[in-house]
Amino acid sequence: MSIEIHEIIRSKRKTIALVVTADAKLVVRAPLNTPTDYIKSLVQKKKKWITEKQQAIVLRNEIHKEKQFVNGEGFLYLGDSYKLEISKDEQQVILKHGRLILPETELRTAGEKIRRWYKNEAKRVIQERVKYYSQLTGIKYKSVKITDAKRRWGSCGPKGSLNFTWRLVMAPLRVIDYVVVHELAHIEFADHSKEYWVRVRTIMPDFEKQRKWLEENQKLLDVI
Ligand SMILES: [Zn+2]
Incomplete structure (x- = not known):
């Protein structure tokens, strides 16, 4: 092109x-x-x-834009921007033909509906990535929970219960993978010691690039 x-x-x-x-x-x-x-x-x-x-x-x-929920407005999903289309035909929020479709009947509670859609997508995508990296590294986890956190992308609770904010699903997949790897590695090393970072780097050699993306796009945690 x-x-x-x-x-x-x-x-x-x-x-x-x-x-x-x-x-x-x-x-x-x-x-x-x-x-x-x-x-x-x-x-x-x-x-x-x-x-x-x-x-x-x-x-x-x-x-950085405040969401208005109008036709053509962009919404991020896996690092790409999708235009919102308010539809008379669809019954639910759905990604279709490169657009994020919002039923006209849901317009009044658009924010809530779109957040719910993000949350479901986050659950699907993140669970799959955790499973993938768990198999790849042999690190066993207990559970994956999707949260509403606005302060942190992910966290690791006792005995390998992992938490991720649904807001992460707006980021590119490689960035999501970094957060997944970051939390999985905490199951082996609770701190951010040198050994911990060596482990992260072994799994994802270019992790610093993804970490930088998160720092630069911290604002994602505030969007809708
Ligand atoms: Zn950490």
């Missing part, structure tokens, strides 16, 4: 700059005589950088 260039601004500058704006559009600033074909090929070459930047902005915008 080719990247859409929103605007090319030519001026008396010497170099080309690719700018991703606050609303995730790509603006190219270029010297006066730069051929458009050259700009297009440059944009293609930088495709990965541009899309990553755009995705990060879309994500951040979704997170």
